[in-house]
Amino acid sequence: METPAAVQISDIAQSLSPRVRRVLAANPSPFTYTGTQTYIVGTGKVSIIDPGPADPAHLEAILRATASERIIAVICTHTHRDHSPAAAPLAMATGAEIVGCGPLVLDDSGPRADAAFDRTYAPDRVLADGERLYGLDWTLEAVTTPGHTSNHLCYHLVEDNALFTGDHVMGWSTTVVSPPDGDMADYMRSLDKLGARKDALFYPAHGEPITNPQQFVRGLGGHRRQRERQILTLVGEGIGAIEAMVPRMYKGIDERLYPAAGQSVLAHLIDLRDRGFVSEGKVWTLA
Numbered sequence: 452m453e454t455p456a457a458v459q460i461s462d463i464a465q466s467l468s469p470r471v472r473r474v475l476a477a478n479p480s481p482f483t484y485t486g487t488q489t490y491i492v493g494t495g496k497v498s499i500i501d502p503g504p505a506d507p508a509h510l511e512a513i514l515r516a517t518a519s520e521r522i523i524a525v526i527c528t529h530t531h532r533d534h535s536p537a538a539a540p541l542a543m544a545t546g547a548e549i550v551g552c553g554p555l556v557l558d559d560s561g562p563r564a565d566a567a568f569d570r571t572y573a574p575d576r577v578l579a580d581g582e583r584l585y586g587l588d589w590t591l592e593a594v595t596t597p598g599h600t601s602n603h604l605c606y607h608l609v610e611d612n613a614l615f616t617g618d619h620v621m622g623w624s625t626t627v628v629s630p631p632d633g634d635m636a637d638y639m640r641s642l643d644k645l646g647a648r649k650d651a652l653f654y655p656a657h658g659e660p661i662t663n664p665q666q667f668v669r670g671l672g673g674h675r676r677q678r679e680r681q682i683l684t685l686v687g688e689g690i691g692a693i694e695a696m697v698p699r700m701y702k703g704i705d706e707r708l709y710p711a712a713g714q715s716v717l718a719h720l721i722d723l724r725d726r727g728f729v730s731e732g733k734v735w736t737l738a
Contacts (some may be wrong), residue, residue, distance in 0.1 A: 464491060464516035467660065469637070470589055470611055474512050476503040478533055480631040481705050484623045484657045487533045489513060490615060492608060498524040500591075500606060500615050500655050502537035505571075512538055514544060524584055526551040526591070527572065528617025528656065529603040535569045550584065551593070552602040553577045555632070578604065583722075596645065598638025599626050605645070613652040620645065620667065622658020625674060629714035635675075635722040642672050675719075682719050683689075683728060684736070691734030693717055 454687050464472040472491040489509070490500040497520050522545040526677040527535040538549050546575045554572050564668050578584075578593035590609040596619045597603055618626055619641060626639050646668040653661035661667050672675075678700065685696050693713045699711045725731045730738045 463512070464626060467654070468607065468611055469612075470494070471613070471654065472516065474509070474516055476506060476509045476533070478504050478506070482627075482706050482711065484707065486657075488656055489533070489537075490654060491516060492518065493586040494588045496521050496523045498522070498526055498584065498586060498591060499541060500526045500590070501534045501617065503722055504533050505536035505540065510540055510544070513537075513541060514569050521545070522547040523586065525549045527574070528552060528576065528601045528605065528615065530555050530569045530572045532567050532569050532599065534656065535572045535615070539571055545632075548575045550574060550576045551578055551606075552604045555600060555602040560696070580715075581727075583609075589626055594644070594648075596641035598628060598634055598641045599631050601634065601637070605640075607650065611652070612650055613654060614645070614648070614650040614664070615654045615656075616645075616661075617656045619672065620653055620655055620661065620664075622653075622655040622661055624658070625671065625715075627711045628718040628722060629711070629717055630718050633714070633718055635715075635718035636725065638718075639672065639722075642646075642668055642675075646672065678715075678719055679723065682716065682723065686729055686735050686737055691732075691736055693720070693735075701725070 464474050466472050470493055474488040474489045487503045491501045497517055499522055502525055525542050525547045527538055555568055557648045560729055576663050580593060580595040583590055583592045592607040594605040594607055596605045599618045602618060603619055605617060605619055629636050646665060650664050653664045681700050688697060689692045693716050697709050697712045720729060720735055724731050727738055730736050
């Protein structure tokens, strides 16, 4: 995790390819980088991926960017509050169908600004792994990627061989995996799933497009394994409290991110416990 080096807010749609545009929501933070990126896919009859927070200005920016087109699908990767609350008002304004991930309401053990679930999200249709949506010049295929949340989906734009990765893979930072819903074992399996794919490009919800997806995913997996080794070393040295581990593991980060980092450490510890490496008690110890 990092703190944004710069914040650039724009409500003007930026073209990334003949089929992909993005509109940046005005919700920058240490958790969302410069903000949540809403993607407009296709021309004529378009889909919207991750409509973003319930911000009237952001909704207006999406409608302005698609004023000469018809929105036929509003699609969410997952239901954290920086991704899905605009789905309902956007669907109401356009008559579009809300499709994608399933609803999920869970009181996260956080705290972190983006981790609260959207209690308003009510999809018209939930997509299964491999299920497709079609437009005039686009095909989107759902790719189940639990880990960051249990309902997380990515979407493959078949014509461009590009993958919209939501928060599973971000372009600026590692993903927070926050129990009880966030699951590190699931996250690693989903990383392996993406690493085995042949996508040419990733479009994350936060950060710039990723042009070396397989290398990037390998780096994320290596980073997580390094965190595991750090945790096992610290526990072996008798440092078994998460609040004592975080400052040693995340040197130099904004202290506002410590709670989020602690959640990822907890997710690693739960995974290590389930694999028989550590034992849980008042403090964590080696098994």
